[in-house]
Amino acid sequence: MKTLTVLELSKLYNINRQTIYNNIKKGILSKNSDNKIDLAEAIRVFGEPVKKQDVKEPVKIDSPNSAEVLLLRQQIDMLKNQLDDAKDRESFYQNQIETMQRLLEAPKPNMTTFTDQKPSQDIATDPRLEPGVKNDGLTTPEKTENKRIPVPEPVEPEQPKRGWLSRFFLPNG
Numbered sequence: 001m002k003t004l005t006v007l008e009l010s011k012l013y014n015i016n017r018q019t020i021y022n023n024i025k026k027g028i029l030s031k032n033s034d035n036k037i038d039l040a041e042a043i044r045v046f047g048e049p050v051k052k053q054d055v056k057e058p059v060k061i062d063s064p065n066s067a068e069v070l071l072l073r074q075q076i077d078m079l080k081n082q083l084d085d086a087k088d089r090e091s092f093y094q095n096q097i098e099t100m101q102r103l104l105e106a107p108k109p110n111m112t113t114f115t116d117q118k119p120s121q122d123i124a125t126d127p128r129l130e131p132g133v134k135n136d137g138l139t140t141p142e143k144t145e146n147k148r149i150p151v152p153e154p155v156e157p158e159q160p161k162r163g164w165l166s167r168f169f170l171p172n173g
Helices: 006-013 017-026 039-046 064-105
Strands: none
Touching: 006 017, 006 039
């Protein structure tokens, strides 16, 4: 069987030499008369040794920059998804607006909309104008009451009452 020194065993299992000495002292691990440890004994205590990677294979080194790059890429992906969602919402709302505009462009013939009305003059300020009765042949004319609003005429303020003597001595005013 193959035997290893404490230094070789610590390199093979990537553990501290002091750990190996402590295991020998406690009786968990035993060594030969030539102060070497049998490989089968090391496998029993520490398990199969992990194979080291060949130097030819690229070794990834985690650096703060690579973590930042990964985080930034995740944020970019998230923002792209949000942008796509926003574009979808915008197109949906644009279609809704177009549908509503098509519905508004074709008003019913008997209905008048606010934009179809002509500005009317106020009857109170111009009493000459009264609304004319339209006879389009579809409705029967109804009697309408006079919708004039009475406007009070300006009244001059009354003169204060004067006493008997002030009538003779004060000028008319």
